[in-house]
Amino acid sequence: MISLAIATILSAAVCVYHLLEGKQKRLPKLMSAPLSEPDKQWFSALFYCQSVFYVSTTAVFLVCALKLLPEMYSYSLLLFLGLNYGMYAIWLFYVALLSPPQASLRLRLQSLVFLLIALLAVLSPLQL
Incomplete structure (x- = not known):
């Protein structure tokens, strides 16, 4: 169950x-962008979801790691x-391929972390 403990730690870090980066950087930029009010509410709801x-x-x-x-x-x-984390990792890697170079590295790193969480979460119940 070491793999599940590592997945838990990585998931907590993500x-x-x-929460920290989104509240400090992403959400304020979106709220000050020239978007309509319903679009701003939609992005805010997406962040909180x-x-x-x-x-x-x-x-x-x-x-699950504590076997409760x-x-x-x-x-x-x-x-x-x-599987959810795996699909998100694939989607994020695709977005990284389409992104400008300055954002691409961060997105690729995030997709690798999501892929690692996915692999550890899937391999944990299979006990491989």
Whole structure:
């Protein structure tokens, strides 16, 4: 279960990074951009929905790592969350390929972290 503990730590780091960087840099830039009010509300809602996803998946990883949830339930839950992180890593890598060079490195690094979380989460219930 070391792989699940590492996935939990990485997921918590992603969660903290998203909340700190998003609140300080990304959200204020979006709110001051020349967009309509419904668009600003949509981006704000998207940020908070993504925050809830990161916090909840980190909590699920922690609960499964501490074996507070029966293995029967954690098996499918970890596979599902691993696939979610894997799909997000692929999507983020594709966005990084289309991005300008100054943003591409950060996005590629983020996609590698998401891919690592996905692999660790999927391999944990399979015990490989």
